Amino acid sequence: MTEPPATAGTPDMAANAGTSGVAANVGAGGVAANVGAGGVAAVAGAVWRQESARIVGGLLRMVHDVGLAEEFAQDALVAALERWPVDGVPDSPGAWLMTIAKRRAVDHLRRTTRLEPLAQSPEQAPEPAGDDVLRLMFTACHPVLQPEARVALTLRVVAGLSTTEIGRAFLVAEPVIVRRIAGAKRTLAEAGVAYEPSAALASVLEVVYLIFNEGYSATSGDDLIRADLCLEALRLGRLLAGLAPDQAEAHGLVALMEIQQSRSAARTGPAGEPVQLHEQNRGRWDQLLIRRGFAAMLRAREAGGPAGPYVLQAAIAVCHAQARTAEETDWARIASLYDALVRLMPTPVVRLNRAVAVGFARGPQAGLDLIDELRADARLTDYHLLPSVRGDLLRRLGRLAEARHELERAAGLTANTAEREFLLARAAVLPEVGGRSLGEATAEFLGSPGVSSPATARAYGQTLSRIARVLGERTPLSELTGARVHEACQVLWADAMPRGWNRHVAALRSFAAWADVTEISGMLQPLPVTSTPAAGSATWTDSAPLRERTLWTMVRESSAPITAILALDVQDLDLDDRRAITGVVSWRSATARLLTELVADRTHGPVFLSERRPGPGRPAATRDLCPVTGRRRLSYERAEYLCKQATGGTLRRLRA
Amino acid sequence: MRYLMLQKAHGAAPDEKLYAEMGAFIEELTASGVLLATGGLDPVGFKMASAGDELTITDGPFTEAKEAIGGFALVEVRSKEEALELARRFRKIVGDGETLVHQVFGP
Numbered sequence: 001m002t003e004p005p006a007t008a009g010t011p012d013m014a015a016n017a018g019t020s021g022v023a024a025n026v027g028a029g030g031v032a033a034n035v036g037a038g039g040v041a042a043v044a045g046a047v048w049r050q051e052s053a054r055i056v057g058g059l060l061r062m063v064h065d066v067g068l069a070e071e072f073a074q075d076a077l078v079a080a081l082e083r084w085p086v087d088g089v090p091d092s093p094g095a096w097l098m099t100i101a102k103r104r105a106v107d108h109l110r111r112t113t114r115l116e117p118l119a120q121s122p123e124q125a126p127e128p129a130g131d132d133v134l135r136l137m138f139t140a141c142h143p144v145l146q147p148e149a150r151v152a153l154t155l156r157v158v159a160g161l162s163t164t165e166i167g168r169a170f171l172v173a174e175p176v177i178v179r180r181i182a183g184a185k186r187t188l189a190e191a192g193v194a195y196e197p198s199a200a201l202a203s204v205l206e207v208v209y210l211i212f213n214e215g216y217s218a219t220s221g222d223d224l225i226r227a228d229l230c231l232e233a234l235r236l237g238r239l240l241a242g243l244a245p246d247q248a249e250a251h252g253l254v255a256l257m258e259i260q261q262s263r264s265a266a267r268t269g270p271a272g273e274p275v276q277l278h279e280q281n282r283g284r285w286d287q288l289l290i291r292r293g294f295a296a297m298l299r300a301r302e303a304g305g306p307a308g309p310y311v312l313q314a315a316i317a318v319c320h321a322q323a324r325t326a327e328e329t330d331w332a333r334i335a336s337l338y339d340a341l342v343r344l345m346p347t348p349v350v351r352l353n354r355a356v357a358v359g360f361a362r363g364p365q366a367g368l369d370l371i372d373e374l375r376a377d378a379r380l381t382d383y384h385l386l387p388s389v390r391g392d393l394l395r396r397l398g399r400l401a402e403a404r405h406e407l408e409r410a411a412g413l414t415a416n417t418a419e420r421e422f423l424l425a426r427a428a429v430l431p432e433v434g435g436r437s438l439g440e441a442t443a444e445f446l447g448s449p450g451v452s453s454p455a456t457a458r459a460y461g462q463t464l465s466r467i468a469r470v471l472g473e474r475t476p477l478s479e480l481t482g483a484r485v486h487e488a489c490q491v492l493w494a495d496a497m498p499r500g501w502n503r504h505v506a507a508l509r510s511f512a513a514w515a516d517v518t519e520i521s522g523m524l525q526p527l528p529v530t531s532t533p534a535a536g537s538a539t540w541t542d543s544a545p546l547r548e549r550t551l552w553t554m555v556r557e558s559s560a561p562i563t564a565i566l567a568l569d570v571q572d573l574d575l576d577d578r579r580a581i582t583g584v585v586s587w588r589s590a591t592a593r594l595l596t597e598l599v600a601d602r603t604h605g606p607v608f609l610s611e612r613r614p615g616p617g618r619p620a621a622t623r624d625l626c627p628v629t630g631r632r633r634l635s636y637e638r639a640e641y642l643c644k645q646a647t648g649g650t651l652r653r654l655r656a
Numbered sequence: 657m658r659y660l661m662l663q664k665a666h667g668a669a670p671d672e673k674l675y676a677e678m679g680a681f682i683e684e685l686t687a688s689g690v691l692l693a694t695g696g697l698d699p700v701g702f703k704m705a706s707a708g709d710e711l712t713i714t715d716g717p718f719t720e721a722k723e724a725i726g727g728f729a730l731v732e733v734r735s736k737e738e739a740l741e742l743a744r745r746f747r748k749i750v751g752d753g754e755t756l757v758h759q760v761f762g763p
Contacts, residue, residue: 046737050688091748093741130687231732235689242687265762288692288730 051094052160057132067185076101149184251300252311258293259317273418278326335361384413404430409472439473463507482523498527606633665726
């Protein structure tokens, strides 16, 4: 096994398998006879797992509705469970299921009373099964769905898991999953979503990686199915990369997951405690998966294009996998990859990991500088890895007392018992911090005569405990600076209304006076209380381009589905009656004003146009193109993106 | 869970059709992420035996041609039934013969 597995047909198995010799006596009928009814159910289950995506995908092409497609596929499975114990398992069980399911779908299409006759019989439009599966994946991961709905629907219809299994994997009751999947199917049916592969690829990748991480974070091992999610995600990723081989990011994601999964045996110790990457026994890494990861990485490079987030993360994983010992790790290269990644994905977690890499590549002080920029980020307030990493960097700088304090704070934030004990053990070997701590002082203050009523004590207690959580209970009072307290307040309450902010300031000032840390009071100033309402959705009206203003106003003034609004054509508009002649969309005066301006002298084509013409690889239907400029219709994803960029909220939220 | 499938070798040369079907099968399983590794084995090989401090090396071949292992496939599946289904599809393509299937423990 020195070669990576073949990606195309290299029939090694065939070359050495005979075509004559001892007759096999496990024929198709033999299986049924030998295994009995329960065994047939198991066979049917196995076939279902392997074939359901192709079957549901094929049906989706016929009926254009995921819910219906899955229903017919399930009908076929039920038929199999009835027929197979009697007739024996057919020679090609997958094809058998497909035939039955298609028959149901054709019956359905005949029954439905459509005005238009069926344009083409489904059998007349043969398409490669791969396209069907790809369409199914993109539909299940459509951006109109919430991420959790995408995940559940993908596991159900693409991976073929049961709702029971999905519920167990995500620690959610089965009825919740059933509702989530039903809701997702309904949303898709109502939105009548268009199929736009390249626009939605990012969404599919995200779903696959979410599934992987859900399994990867399940270190406890109390239910193996959670860890099995990693394998499920790997399978989905490999499937996706096989179906979209020209997409570098798909290969990048596969490489990333293969290499992460290769460490699964090494990342927990005997007691279930997490083992950090640089302390793992590299001999326990799965070399088969590493090699597969490298191969996927090569395919990503071959696909070309600028490196996206998954390719960059995979490249980082490759660096780690290439180092035979932790000391051999090429931190300089990893740090520069993180520099590139942080430009594409400036998320707090990526920045934190970058700080770790920089800490190794350019010294602990450089890492610490990056970490301290992150402490102002509210999203990381409760994230235990921030103090944990900071503690390590401080330890390497010889600031041992501070390091101990940070490690203890990290221990207080993690929910994982094994990890907490691990952090406390590392803190315990460092020298203790002297003096009275913030936590002790807070408790003392709340019980002091200065805090008169129980109501005051409760209000002060809430403020001070939040502050102590951010700064750390064990922080010595002597190290408390006004700047640090101010920073913590900004993290916690930057968005608070003036009255709320002033309540916190009052509590802190009172505490500062009692504890004689007067520097704090100087840094914290109450805000003037005005009656201005919170900045609402009206803020976008002037700065945004005309097209966006028109769309958003129309979304607000009309109750029509957003997809229906985007589907409007100029010739559909009845500008005088303020409604579309197709009947679904109507609007009021503000939209009418903007619409006149937006349409100008156009007479045909989509009302809302994108800035671009379709690329050579992405032909668009004529009705989605402006007859004059050739620009294509604005897609839902793009419209949603622009709205989020400008207003911070989704299009739907404009109606709230 | 992983299963190792071992194919017993045969003297008869595979024909074009078998090559094509097998190629498509392997391609499908690779793309769907089931097939982790596969390869053909040289039926000759050598054998190393230890007894006490003694190591003995014998050059192959050792068994009758039809008992020798000619190829392997390592697959990642969710259940024994899935492994069985894959083996069944494989046997249908290659015709008469034997496949040994073992679950691989760990990692």
